[in-house]
Amino acid sequence: MAKRVPVLIVGGGPVGLSLAGDLGWRGIDTVLVEARDGSVFQPKMDMVGIRTMEFCRRWGIVDDVESAGYNRAQVQDCAWVTNLNGFEFGREAFAAPQDERSPAQSPQHRERCPQNFFDPVLTRFANSTGHADIRYRTRLLSFVDHGDHVTATVEARETGEVYDIDADYLVGTDGGDSTVRTALDIAMSGDGALTYTSNAIIRCTGLPSLHTTAPAYRYIFIGPEGTWATLVAIDGRDQWRFSLIGDGTQREISEEEMRTAIVRAVGREFDFEILSMLPWVRRQLVADNYRKGRVFIAGDAAHLTSPTGGFGMNTGILDAVNLSWKLAARLQGWGGEELLDSYELEQRPVAVRNITEAGDNLKRMLEPRLTTPDQRIFAPDDTPETRAARKAFGDHYTEMMKREWHSIGIHLGYVYDGSPVIVPDGTPLPAMQVSSYAPSARPGSRAPHVWLDASRSILDEFGPGFVLLRFDPSADSAPLQAAADRAGVPLRVVDIDDPVASELYERALVLVRPDGQVSWRGDTMVEDPDALLTRVSGRREHALVLQ
Structure with missing residues (x-):
């Protein structure tokens, strides 16, 4: 027998969990189904933006985010180098999370909290409302919009049980390959393949002691061929995310090739463990529609962006909060149908702006591929001429990249x-x-x-x-x-x-x-x-x- 729920959420990443939590905070019951078990082995995000932290403030979970597990003493500098035992071209200095102060425009500041830490925080928040029923290892098979409600057929993967869920509304927060968006036949506009990139999560105790470059959160590696990789302190302790940035050609990266690239980036042989590898496609796409009937999409299901800038998840959580109060208003009887229509009208332009900015950030980061740096900057000598060439390149790159590092206008300056x-x-x-x-x-x-x-x-x-x-x-x-x-x-x-x-x-x-x-x-x-x-x-x- 079908079970009725006001809102069925398909997808249990940070956007789906935020939607369940915010709806629960507003007193609305939800069922959330997620095909995975909730574990995150490859965090897709690690920066909780300033507006998202304002939402965390209203939800009462700021302390939970800050204590989620990231080393808040980890310096947050971004540096661009030949390798970690080579030459540093420049850096942008940022305080460790524990030392960062909120700007005058907000009671909060951004927080470093990778997805493997942030998702559990959001799960606890959603559960704490008493209105969220989160069902992991449950996948959506199909759904039908009857006009006055939606019937979804789902499968519990552990038991194989197939059953129906009746809902007033369905929201797909099920990622870039969204089953919900595909079933709705909603097209996406933009660039479907900016780069083919491969990530590796590595574990190495004491990595900073193995190199001569000053500590940083993020390193950008630039060689004679241009920008070719990045390394990020994913937990601020012993785990790092290495990204080997490809181009528009799809190819498979072997573990041996990944290991060689990591050694090149560090600039010496060293012991490390590859915990996982993940090939992915950097996209710049926005769905043409965010709604059909009683079914909506949000987060990566609605927009896909380069991570340069940290806008993806934060744009998705803005989707969730925007949609949440409107669904609540409709379900509680005081909101009209145009309120639901306004979700797409308000949020889609924000997504277009944000993914465009992220794409421009990527172009700036990869500019050395197109302009071919003065090859003297890679010379092993340290003559005055070589130092001058490195400084000129570094000063230009540092100034150019400031737009990505300082983006408060993107996070707070959106206007409907x-x-x-x-x-x-x-x-x-x-x-x-x-x-x-x-x-x-x-x-x-x-x-x-x-x-x-x-x-x-x-x-x-x-x-x-x-x-x-x-x-x-x-x-x-x-x-x-x-x-x-x-x-x-x-x-x-x-x-x-x-x-x-x-x-x-x-x-x-x-x-x-x-x-x-x-x-x-x-x-x-x-x-x-x-x-x-x-x-x-x-x-x-x-x-x-x-x-």
């Missing part, structure tokens, strides 16, 4: 411009920035952070429902509260007596929606607060045009 559930205020769209971020409360933007006291951010006021921030106590909020009560829309009015926040938000009244984005602002309440609420809650049949 033109969304049907955002009420514009006539102010111009700010220019997109990458390495800088100017907070703005313009509708469609992330509601800016301000410290209200030593430990409380204004972001901490945002919860499962709408929040009306009132910066002027004389501004009348009662009409909107009454309209929310009539419509069943969760709304809380919060008075903010803080001159810094008032100046930053620029209006007496600012409406922040459940994902922390500004949906409307004004100095006085609109004449028709019912129309405002129907607009921002996506009830097209009732919504009026508001100026």
Whole structure:
């Protein structure tokens, strides 16, 4: 007999687990099916971005992320070298996670937490809500969208049992080879093969003592042929991820070839163990649609990106939070169908921007392949001319790569411009920035952070429902509260007596929606607060045009 659930999630990586957790945090029951057993042998990500850490803050799991297992004393420098016992061209210095401080624009900072550490944190969070039923070693076989619900047929791999799950909605977070996206016949646009790359997770105790280069989190190896490999401190202790970067030609890398490449990168023979190898294709693709009927896709199922910049998973978790509150609103009866339509309209442009930036980061990293560096920089001598050539190359590469290392504008500066559930205020769209971020409360933007006291951010006021921030106590909020009560829309009015926040938000009244984005602002309440609420809650049949 079919079992009914509000939301069925297919795929148990960080995006699926975040969706289950956020929906559970909002009181919505989910079933998550994952074909694997939950183990991660090849972490696909290792950087939890600043916006994702803000979500972790609202979920109450920041301490869990910080204590998940990565060595937080590991220096986070990025360095570009001939090999670890050769010459260093330059580096970008970053503090160890334990020493990093949050920027002025956020109560959090990015965190180093590879997927093999982060997934268990998210699993515990989802389970802690009491609303998530996570079923590992369970794979999706097929599904049917009946119009008023979805029936999915799944198989428990350990027992072979095949059974149906009825769900109000289905979300595919099942990766780049998404079964859900394929079944929906959704095409992807972009470049399907930027490079063919092979990763190896290696174990070597005391690797830093075996080379002359100063410690770093990431090393980029540049030879006469150009940029050819990277090495990343995947746990900050004795495990490293070595990536042998190919080109557009697919070929199989043997373990012997991988070992030879690793020895070349270190610059000497040494003892190490290859724990696993994984060939993969670096892609730059975005799905043409994020939804068909009652079925949605998110994360890598919706967009595939080069990891240069660390945008992939973080864009996916933004998908999850954006979709989560909208599904919750629809299931709880106060959100309209246009709210679900707005998911693609808001998130797809963000994905296009982010994967484009990541692709440009890759081009910058691989530039030495195209420009052919001055071969004197690889000479074994250390003459003044050779040193000058190395410095010139290193200075150029260091400056060029800063855009990848400093990308707060990508993580915090996204704007849902033109969304049907955002009420514009006539102010111009700010220019997109990458390495800088100017907070703005313009509708469609992330509601800016301000410290209200030593430990409380204004972001901490945002919860499962709408929040009306009132910066002027004389501004009348009662009409909107009454309209929310009539419509069943969760709304809380919060008075903010803080001159810094008032100046930053620029209006007496600012409406922040459940994902922390500004949906409307004004100095006085609109004449028709019912129309405002129907607009921002996506009830097209009732919504009026508001100026």
